[in-house]
Amino acid sequence: MPNILIVDDEQAIRRFLDTALSAQGYTVQEAASGAAALEIATTRPPDLIILDLGLPDIPGVEVTRRLRVWTQLPIIILSIQETEEQKIAALDAGADDYLSKPFSMGELLARIRAALRRANPATAHLIFKVGELSVDRARRRVTLANQEIALTPTEYELLCVLVCQPGKVLTHRQLLIQVWGEAYANELHLLRVNISNLRQKIEPNPTRPFYILTEPGVGYRLRTE
Amino acid sequence: MGPVGDSPRPDRDLAPGWHAYGLGLGLVVLASLLGLALQHWHISANQVLTYLVAVVVAAVYLGRGPALLVSCLSVVAFDFFVIPPPITFAIPGPENLPTLIELLIVSLVISSLTTRLKTQIAQQQRQALATQALYAMSRDLAAAEDLPAIIQAIVANIGQTFEREAVILLPASTPEGDFKAYPTENIAWLDAQEKATAIWVREHQEPAGRGTDSYPQAQAHYLPLRTAQTNIGVLGVRPVTPGPYLTPEQRQFLATFASVASLAIERVRLAETARRAQVLEATEKLQTALLNAISHDLRTPLVTITGALTGLEQNTMPLDDLSRQQMIRTAREESQRLNWLVGNLLDMTRLEAGTLHIKRTPCDIADVIGTALEQMGSRLNERPLTLTVPATLPLVQMDFVLIAHVLINLLDNALKYSPAGSPLEISAQLHGTTVEIAVTDHGPGLSQEDLERVFDKFYRASPTAWTTGIGLGLSISKGIVEAHGGQIWAQNHPTGGLCIHLTLPLTAPPHTFKKQPCPTF
Numbered sequence: 205m206p207n208i209l210i211v212d213d214e215q216a217i218r219r220f221l222d223t224a225l226s227a228q229g230y231t232v233q234e235a236a237s238g239a240a241a242l243e244i245a246t247t248r249p250p251d252l253i254i255l256d257l258g259l260p261d262i263p264g265v266e267v268t269r270r271l272r273v274w275t276q277l278p279i280i281i282l283s284i285q286e287t288e289e290q291k292i293a294a295l296d297a298g299a300d301d302y303l304s305k306p307f308s309m310g311e312l313l314a315r316i317r318a319a320l321r322r323a324n325p326a327t328a329h330l331i332f333k334v335g336e337l338s339v340d341r342a343r344r345r346v347t348l349a350n351q352e353i354a355l356t357p358t359e360y361e362l363l364c365v366l367v368c369q370p371g372k373v374l375t376h377r378q379l380l381i382q383v384w385g386e387a388y389a390n391e392l393h394l395l396r397v398n399i400s401n402l403r404q405k406i407e408p409n410p411t412r413p414f415y416i417l418t419e420p421g422v423g424y425r426l427r428t429e
Numbered sequence: 430m431g432p433v434g435d436s437p438r439p440d441r442d443l444a445p446g447w448h449a450y451g452l453g454l455g456l457v458v459l460a461s462l463l464g465l466a467l468q469h470w471h472i473s474a475n476q477v478l479t480y481l482v483a484v485v486v487a488a489v490y491l492g493r494g495p496a497l498l499v500s501c502l503s504v505v506a507f508d509f510f511v512i513p514p515p516i517t518f519a520i521p522g523p524e525n526l527p528t529l530i531e532l533l534i535v536s537l538v539i540s541s542l543t544t545r546l547k548t549q550i551a552q553q554q555r556q557a558l559a560t561q562a563l564y565a566m567s568r569d570l571a572a573a574e575d576l577p578a579i580i581q582a583i584v585a586n587i588g589q590t591f592e593r594e595a596v597i598l599l600p601a602s603t604p605e606g607d608f609k610a611y612p613t614e615n616i617a618w619l620d621a622q623e624k625a626t627a628i629w630v631r632e633h634q635e636p637a638g639r640g641t642d643s644y645p646q647a648q649a650h651y652l653p654l655r656t657a658q659t660n661i662g663v664l665g666v667r668p669v670t671p672g673p674y675l676t677p678e679q680r681q682f683l684a685t686f687a688s689v690a691s692l693a694i695e696r697v698r699l700a701e702t703a704r705r706a707q708v709l710e711a712t713e714k715l716q717t718a719l720l721n722a723i724s725h726d727l728r729t730p731l732v733t734i735t736g737a738l739t740g741l742e743q744n745t746m747p748l749d750d751l752s753r754q755q756m757i758r759t760a761r762e763e764s765q766r767l768n769w770l771v772g773n774l775l776d777m778t779r780l781e782a783g784t785l786h787i788k789r790t791p792c793d794i795a796d797v798i799g800t801a802l803e804q805m806g807s808r809l810n811e812r813p814l815t816l817t818v819p820a821t822l823p824l825v826q827m828d829f830v831l832i833a834h835v836l837i838n839l840l841d842n843a844l845k846y847s848p849a850g851s852p853l854e855i856s857a858q859l860h861g862t863t864v865e866i867a868v869t870d871h872g873p874g875l876s877q878e879d880l881e882r883v884f885d886k887f888y889r890a891s892p893t894a895w896t897t898g899i900g901l902g903l904s905i906s907k908g909i910v911e912a913h914g915g916q917i918w919a920q921n922h923p924t925g926g927l928c929i930h931l932t933l934p935l936t937a938p939p940h941t942f943k944k945q946p947c948p949t950f
Contacts, residue, residue, distance in 0.1 A: 306765075
């Protein structure tokens, strides 16, 4: 079973995460500071890190940055009172996902599974399927309940960027750069309009989206299960 | 008012120029020539009267000094031209001596009386104008409601009346010293020496500076501002262009201005203190309300959570699976509520501290509404929900997270104040350059009074057993919407139920792909 490193300065949170994750069959390591986390990550590398942003010694964003220098192991951020800017900073620094405290255990487990799946290329398929939606990147075909959906090239590109990293929160900036390019990193209205159009086409109820989920103030995420 | 300013300046009569004496001399020459002409044509006339006319003219038009000169010269000229033998300084005989002495006495008396009368009239005129000026300042001061307005009134009136630049120094702890100078502009001349003079005035409560014995080298004349009770500060007056010092009369008058000004400054100060006391009292009330609300509303979920968890922990208590699950669900729901309450309290604090920053980005209204519904989660499950959101709505420049927060608060409110299972409606529509969003429930609605007060902090219409929350949600929503330049209001729906409307300005062209600077997101 995968090994998970929990980094949080609050003992209560470490203890309950340890219990819950162990019960799911994961093996768990704990670190109470950024320095300890960096050391464990090099000496006994885990398969995934759950990282608190508000660490007493090294800020979570900085820990992420230092880890990303040499490893791509999945990082899920936990934040308690952090602003959207800090979440965005952590995601742009290379974190895979984030959850705001208090979070539900079911949600955390789902995010862990998605992150581990993404980290393992063996399970990546050319055809992505969730619910009624299916994206076949080899044939550039998008279907909803077996009905082919006609998308504009931009909408398709946007959907593909989301499909490439299913379940991962992609910040507005990341999406804009990956779909439109570096020069459009701040043209948020492009993203809003295209997400809206994409939802009109693939969502059964565009005002209550099922597939493309909004992360308020941060970005978007594709549902995986 | 206009010419008032001219009057209290040093009187020309008190300091006549040399030309006045010259004119006086001319008058005597004129009177003598007239006398000679009369003699020449053998016209019988009393030449004493001719010289007296000259004295009167001099006294009226030239002032005291020239009048005295004319008096004395007239006696000499009379002796020279009139007393026989003419054109010689004759020693007056017993028949002419009384005439000469009479001429001298009458001349002196006339010149003295006339100039005194003239001075008195001038003084009365000045006083009348001064009273008028003082009245004008009092009127301006009465109309002024705050310190800047008072200062402006004082500076303007003193400037007009004394033709001087006025500066008011009030005690304050500033980096430059323990004074704050008003008005804050055009006081570059207020250097260290001027300030030292002002400090001396404040310490000694006596005038100093220009035209006095203390700090005479200062540019301005300083005098204390004080009332019977307290020392207010220091008033400085500086001539705009170098000119004569203030006369004693003007100083007295300036002191009157200063005392009127002091009273006005004290008045606004007292009003400010009273207002602060009121604010403080309101703050204390609010804090008490907050503490009560916290102790009640934050503890209630904790009681439930603790109860549920200890119940589950107790192995001795027989629990079937259903009640076990129910207890767990209750604990989870209550912790969510607790989290929400804490979040609202934090938002309120941020709003009030002014640290809640609006990050405007182009946002899709449908996305914001969807996010709010998503975050309400299962609480909406048993409610028939009607969404009216046109797909053609333009993007709106707003803070996505905060407006989603507002909608969650409105939905939370609608859920709390309408019966279980009753429908809810959310609609959005474009009105010109604003977007209006409305959340409607089918509850009992509100009374007219409640409709107005529902956005007040800690206000809760008709507290009932099934409503919880501190009454912050709507107040926070109002704060957020107003920070966006929008409006929020409540009204009863014609078919029953409460409808909360909010408007947000678009401030961005709809659905355009034109490149435009976009704030950080």
